[in-house]
Amino acid sequence: MFIIAGLGNPTKEYDNTRHNIGFEAIDALADKYRISVMDVKNKALTGKGIINGQKVILVKPLTYMNLSGESIRPIADYYKIDVETQLIVISDDISLPPGQIRVRKKGSAGGHNGLKNIIRNLGSEEFQRIRIGVGEKPKGYDLADYVLGHFSKEERPLMEEGVEKAVKAAEIMLTGDVDQAMNEFNRKVSS
Numbered sequence: 001m002f003i004i005a006g007l008g009n010p011t012k013e014y015d016n017t018r019h020n021i022g023f024e025a026i027d028a029l030a031d032k033y034r035i036s037v038m039d040v041k042n043k044a045l046t047g048k049g050i051i052n053g054q055k056v057i058l059v060k061p062l063t064y065m066n067l068s069g070e071s072i073r074p075i076a077d078y079y080k081i082d083v084e085t086q087l088i089v090i091s092d093d094i095s096l097p098p099g100q101i102r103v104r105k106k107g108s109a110g111g112h113n114g115l116k117n118i119i120r121n122l123g124s125e126e127f128q129r130i131r132i133g134v135g136e137k138p139k140g141y142d143l144a145d146y147v148l149g150h151f152s153k154e155e156r157p158l159m160e161e162g163v164e165k166a167v168k169a170a171e172i173m174l175t176g177d178v179d180q181a182m183n184e185f186n187r188k189v190s191s
Contacts, residue, residue, distance in 0.1 A: 096133025
């Protein structure tokens with residue numbers, strides 16, 4: 001069994017914002033595999049299903065981004081998963097160009113408050129993640145305003161592509177072959 005958690009903020013005002021790209025990836029997985037992500041458990045919307053023969057729980061924390069770990073930790077505990085090998089977290093990344101993804105087996109939060117909170121709650125950086133690039137904050141912009149802002153018309157197709165890549169990466173990671181996902185998706189894309 002795997003838990004795939006996408007990070008975001010739960011209310012309508014945050015739909016289609018940079019910070020909610022993790023939620024979009026969960027929605028894409030849910031649509032593709034007909035998994036209803038409507039059960040409320042441990043401060044999250046959850047849905048059970050099967051992806052490529054593997055049991056999965058799709059998770060969208062309802063805690064708001066900066067408290068994501070308060071939802072993910074109890075779910076991981078409840079299902080008694082090994083967070084190092086059975087948890088995949090999908091989040092936004094301002095250090096990657098729009099739509100580019102990066103797969104990691106583990107690592108620091110890289111300044112991302114949602115990941116910081118998960119690391120604090122799990123007591124470990126050892127969990128798999130998929131980071132979807134949302135583009136670098138322009139000079140003079142406030143970081144919070146930028147990540148809570150909406151994508152431009154030009155960025156939208158790139159972001160849809162990024163979500164598609166994140167879905168494919170997750171599918172590969174569910175086979176246990178994180179290295180294959182890293183080899184396939186961690187290449188620099190020329191702009």
